[in-house]
Amino acid sequence: MGAVDHRLRARAHAHGSRPRGEWPVVAFSPRKASISLYGLHEPHLREHGVDELVAQLGKVKIGVGCLWVGRLSTIDLDVLASLVDRAWVHTRGAV
Template identity: 50%
Template sequence: MSEIKTQATDADVTAFLEAATPQRRRDDGIALDGIFREVTGVDPVLWGPSIVGYGRYRYVSPANSRTQGEWPKTGFSPRKAQLSLYGLKDLPEGATLLPELGGYTEGAGCIYVKKLDDIDLDVLKRLIAIAWQRGDDPAP
């Protein structure tokens, strides 16, 4: 059975966010952390070197049942070119609400936002809340 390479770490999320570049990513990353904490009620975990994740769930890939592992229920990464937001379009309710978010593009497993000013933060909070409903957290 294959396991995903990106795993939860013990790295300091605050230090990671404070080191993000450019300054706009750092500011937006810190703001996103506050929003995700507010909606989920949990502290984040750094997954791999760059994904700030909230909660976790166990998955089995629909394309290959041998591929399974744990992944954050929702989260983000303040990448240099844009913000990557995870888990917001995975459930039908989120996919339906997504067009109301504002300016974004889609990747295979995430959505991309150039800056927080481009999106409706109330819709983002609703999308996070929907993603948060995904299954129970397994024991860490």
């Protein structure tokens, strides 16, 4: 495992219409038109200030529980790191 891989450990998940089982805390999926970032805009994180961080992130599209980034050069990578940290802490606990 690499230095950042610990952030991708699975969490138990039984939420809404999603199947039960293990889901990563944070994940990404490169697509043709954009990069999908999962786990950074989940409803349980809203009370922990993620909306303010997303507003500072840069050019993104917001989905239900995911963010779409066209190019990494259009976002603030330090803010992205803060979002990943916040998602980790409030989903799994402090490292």
